[in-house]
Amino acid sequence: MTSTVHGVIARGPHRPVELAEILVPDPGPGEALVAVQACGVCHTDLHYRQGAINDDFPFLLGHEAAGVVEAVGPGVSEVAPGDFVILNWRAVCGECRACRRGRPWYCFATHNARQPMTLTDGTPLSPALGIGAFADKTLVAAGQCTKVSAEVPATVAGLLGCGVMAGLGAALNTGAVGRGDSVAVIGCGGVGAAAIAGARLAGACRIVAVDVDERKLLVAKEFGATHTIASSGRTNEEVAEEIRAATGGFGADVVIDAVGLPDTYLQAFYGRDLAGTVVLVGVPNPSARLELPLIDVFGRGGALKSSWYGDCLPSRDFPTLIDLHRQGRLPLDRFVSETIGLGDVEAAFSKMRHGDVLRSVVVL
Ligand SMILES: NC(=O)c1ccc[n+]([C@@H]2O[C@H](COP(=O)([O-])OP(=O)(O)OC[C@H]3O[C@@H](n4cnc5c(N)ncnc54)[C@H](O)[C@@H]3O)[C@@H](O)[C@H]2O)c1
Ligand SMILES: [Zn+2]
Ligand SMILES: [Zn+2]
Numbered sequence: 447m448t449s450t451v452h453g454v455i456a457r458g459p460h461r462p463v464e465l466a467e468i469l470v471p472d473p474g475p476g477e478a479l480v481a482v483q484a485c486g487v488c489h490t491d492l493h494y495r496q497g498a499i500n501d502d503f504p505f506l507l508g509h510e511a512a513g514v515v516e517a518v519g520p521g522v523s524e525v526a527p528g529d530f531v532i533l534n535w536r537a538v539c540g541e542c543r544a545c546r547r548g549r550p551w552y553c554f555a556t557h558n559a560r561q562p563m564t565l566t567d568g569t570p571l572s573p574a575l576g577i578g579a580f581a582d583k584t585l586v587a588a589g590q591c592t593k594v595s596a597e598v599p600a601t602v603a604g605l606l607g608c609g610v611m612a613g614l615g616a617a618l619n620t621g622a623v624g625r626g627d628s629v630a631v632i633g634c635g636g637v638g639a640a641a642i643a644g645a646r647l648a649g650a651c652r653i654v655a656v657d658v659d660e661r662k663l664l665v666a667k668e669f670g671a672t673h674t675i676a677s678s679g680r681t682n683e684e685v686a687e688e689i690r691a692a693t694g695g696f697g698a699d700v701v702i703d704a705v706g707l708p709d710t711y712l713q714a715f716y717g718r719d720l721a722g723t724v725v726l727v728g729v730p731n732p733s734a735r736l737e738l739p740l741i742d743v744f745g746r747g748g749a750l751k752s753s754w755y756g757d758c759l760p761s762r763d764f765p766t767l768i769d770l771h772r773q774g775r776l777p778l779d780r781f782v783s784e785t786i787g788l789g790d791v792e793a794a795f796s797k798m799r800h801g802d803v804l805r806s807v808v809v810l
Contacts (some may be wrong), residue, residue, distance in 0.1 A: 447472055449479070453563075453581030454791045455571070456505040459497030462792045463507060468571060469562045469582050473519035478588045480533065483600035484785075485579040486510035487794040487806045488609045489635065490729060494574050495639055495795070498731050502572040506563060507537055507791065508580030508808065509573075512604035515591060522588040526742040530596035532607050534760035535575035551619070551757040557587035566616030575608070580791055582810055594768045601807045602771070602778045605636075606764050608755075609805070610781055613640025613704060614767065616727040618648055621700040625649030628696040630689045630717055631671075634662040635798075636781055636805045637727055638704035639669045643776060644674015645700075646670030652691045656685060656713065659801040668780065682712045689717030697722060704755075706730040712738070720747055727753040785809045 450552070469747045473479045480673055485508040494505050498678045525531060538545055538553040545553050558576030565571065571578065580583050594603055599623075605611075613636065617623045620625040629645040634657040645653045646669070654673040655666030663674040673692040677685045690697045697719035703710045706728025714724045715738065770776040783803035786794055794806035 448708070449583050450566070451582035454507045454788060455565070456495035456503060456507055458503050463495055465789055468581060470581070470585050471563070473517050474561055475520045475587055476516050476522060476557070477519040477559045477561065478522060478552065478591050479517045479583060479584055480513045480531065481583055482511050482513040482579045482581060482810050484512055484604045484810065485808045486607070486609065486636070487607050487639070487791060487798065487808065488606065489798060491574055492795050492798060493729060495623055499802055503602070504565070504569065506571040506573045507577040507589060508577030509533070510576035510608035511577065511579035512600040512603055512607065513579075516583065518588060524588055524592055525591045529591070529593045531591035531593050532585060532600055532603050532764050533579060534590050534607060534764070535577055535578050535591055536564060536585050536755050536758070536760070538704050540760070553607060553752070553760050557589050559585045559587055561585060571789055579786060582629070590724045593730060594765050595772065596656060598797065601778045601782055601809060605778055605781050607635040610640040611758050611763065611767070612727055612753065612756045613637040614644035614723045615703050615751040615758040615763065616704070617641045617644030617700070619757035620727070620751050620753035621702060621723055623648040623726045625698050626651050627699040628652040628654070628693040628719070630654040630656060630693070630701045630714070632656040632703050632710045632714055633705035633728060634666040635704065636738065638702070639665055639781065639804060641672050641702045641727070642666055642669040642703055643713055647770070647776065652693055652694065652698070654698060655687055656669055656689070661801060665804060668737065669777070679711070681732045682709055685713040685718070685767050686716035689713070692731055693719070697725065700725065702727060704728050708734050708736050711736055715742075718748065722742070723749045724752060725753050726758070730778050750782075767801065780804045782794060782807050
C-alpha cells in the first residue's frame with residue numbers, strides 16, 4: 447500500500463519551493479520506510495532548488511533527518527520497525543573498488559531506495575541526496591538508516607545526517623586534525639561551525655574562524671574559535687595574511703573551506719602552512735573555475751583534499767558522536783537556531799541566505 451503524505455518540492459530553478467502531496471511506496475527488498483521526525487535545512491537543499499547540483503527537477507528536498515523506522519522490506523535485517531534512526535546519504539555498498547580496498551567512506555556505489563517516490567500524477571521525484579526528508583515519510587535504502595540512542599531529540603540527532611557530520615568529519619576524518627594543530631575554518635555556517643567544534647574535540651590549539659558575516663564569528667567563538675577574521679571587503683591575500691598572522695606567521699596546519707568559492711579556496715590555499723592540508727567541504731557551483739600557479743601547488747607541498755560527507759562512516763561515527771553529545775562534550779543542540787514547519791522551508795532559505803540562522807530544523 448502506498449502512503450500519501452506532504453513533501454517540499456522544488457519544480458525548477460529560481461522557483462520557490464511548494465508543499466505537495468506525494469506518494470511513498472511501501473518498502474521493497476532492501477528498503478525502509480521512515481516516519482521523519484525532524485529535518486534540518488542545509489545549504490545543499492538551496493543548491494538543489496537553484497539548479498546548482500543538477501537539473502533533475504522536480505526535487506523532493508530535505509536530507510538532514512532523524513525519525514523512526516515504520517516498515518522494512520524483505521531481506522532487511524540491519525534495522526526494524528520502531529528503531530530511532532539518523533538518515534545518511536552514503537550507505538556504503540561493501541563491494542565497489544573503494545569498499546574492497548578497505549576505504550568504505552569513499553564508496554563509489556552508495557545505495558538509495560530503488561522505487562521512486564512520485565507526485566500524485568505519477569511524476570517521479572528526485573530525492574535530495576537520495577533521501578527527501580522534508581516529508582512526513584520517506585523511502586530509503588535500509589543502509590541509509592543508522593540506529594542511535596532515542597534519548598537524543600530528533601531535532602538534534604538529525605543534524606548529524608548532513609551538515610554537522612560533514613563539518614565535524616572535515617576536521618576529524620579528512621583533515622585528520624590532531625592535538626596541537628592549528629586550524630582555520632572559512633565560512634562559519636552549520637558546516638563550518640561543526641568543523642570548529644571538531645577541531646576543538648581533536649585538540650587543536652589555535653582555531654581561526656573566517657566569515658564575511660560578523661555574527662557568524664560570534665557563533666564560531668562559542669564553538670571554540672580562538673581567533674576570528676572578518677573577511678568582508680578584504681582581498682584573498684589579506685585574508686591569507688591574517689590567517690598566517692594568527693598562526694605564528696606560518697599559516698594553519700589544516701584549512702577547511704566550508705564555502706566552496708574560488709576566492710575562499712585561494713584564501714585556504716595560501717593561509718596554510720607549508721606541507722599543510724586544505725580540505726574543501728563547501729560544494730562549488732559547477733561553473734566555478736580555479737586558477738593557481740602550478741609551482742605553488744608543488745612548492746607549498748602538503749595535501750589538497752575534498753571531504754564528501756566528512757569522510758564519515760555513519761555506522762561508526764553517528765553513535766559515537768551521539769555519545770559524546772550525551773556526555774556534554776559536543777554541543778549539537780547549539781546548532782538548532784529555530785524549529786519550523788514543512789511550509790516554512792522557503793522562508794528558512796531566505797534566513798540562511800541572510801545569515802540569520804545556523805540551522806532551521808523542520809519538525810514533523
Ligand atoms: N561536502 C559535504 O559533504 C557537504 C555537506 C553539507 C553541506 N555542504 C556544503 O557546505 C557549504 C556550507 O553549508 P552550510 O549549510 O554551512 O551553509 P550556511 O549558509 O549555513 O553557511 C555558509 C557560511 O559561509 C559564509 N560565507 C559566505 N560567503 C563567504 C565568503 N566569501 N567568505 C567567507 N565566508 C563566507 C556565510 O556568511 C555563512 O556563515 C555549502 O556549500 C554546502 O552545500 C557540503
Ligand atoms: Zn562501495
Ligand atoms: Zn546537507
